[in-house]
Amino acid sequence: MTAVDLGLPLPSLIPASRAPAPVDGPLRDTFGRVATDLRVSVTDRCNLRCTYCMPADGLDWLPTDGVLNTEEFVRVLTVAVRDLGIRTIRFTGGEPLLRRDLEEIITRVSRLPERPGIAMTTNGLGLGRRVHGLTAAGLTRVNVSLDTVDPARFAEITRRDRLADVLDGLAAARAAGLDPVKVNAVVPDRSDLDGLAALFGFCLREGYQLRVIEQMPLDADHRWDRTAMVTAAEILEALRHVADLTPDDVPRAGAPAQTWLVDGHTDAAGRRARVGVIASVTRPFCGDCDRTRLTADGALRNCLFAENETSLLPVLRGGEGDVDAAIARLWRENTWAKRAGHSVNSGDFRQPERPMSAIGG
Structure with missing residues (x-):
């Protein structure tokens, strides 16, 4: 079955050029898109075991010496900002708070002459203890992953009884002045739609911004089922049971979420x-994508669902020639090869070998 069969939108992009990759300037692809937003996975490790992400026993983590160290991360991010036009960086994982040097990395990136916007996506465990150090380092925005405010259901989804710690982390982020504080939620099952209403109500009371994400085929078990996935339409219907919503007039640009104003509520x-609502599957926004990705082991990815990636480790650890120039060249070539869009809704789709925890959210 194809995307056309499903009645889903397809990218209508036409290649603007078939020439070789540019040798200077920002990160452009052949469709004229420019990548200015970098997602950086600083570790593939996580201290939760969410059912839609990884097995109960976890995964075989990357070896320590296979992950970029502090100096390597700073070097690559410096090239990204200084030479390639990256304007926003979001640190992800796995769980980024498992990196003890995260504050140092953020501090050094925030001191670059053309300082990028710096954000983080976290599961919130440990956020309460580190949020002040992170904000002092230069963190300005945070998204906390939270699928439910029901303790029993939280423990069932994450396989950990840690809801109180996540709620403490959210409150600490708000108290530290991070703005906005966003909550990222996945709806694992249609039975969770009632719980989504409770989560939405909690966010409205506490002043957090809720973002609900369609579950994507990035689970380690490769059990994702397109027919069983809770769609954006179902999600929006559940949200409208809680409050009246008005379409947002703020331009979406490359942002993944389509947003609505919530009548009668303030943040x-x-x-x-x-x-x-982030409808990566049923309402793809590939045509406006402005992202590039760096994994914890130094691989460049031009899409969450990319079938190929470019490793920077040989350049970083080879010690020969102009390393910064080589990083920039490889990054431009990787971006130039970006496809028009993902093929999740087509019959020839192949799920990436790496799960979300290893790619970075």
């Missing part, structure tokens, strides 16, 4: 509350 800063 922690006193602005009109917003809620977003």
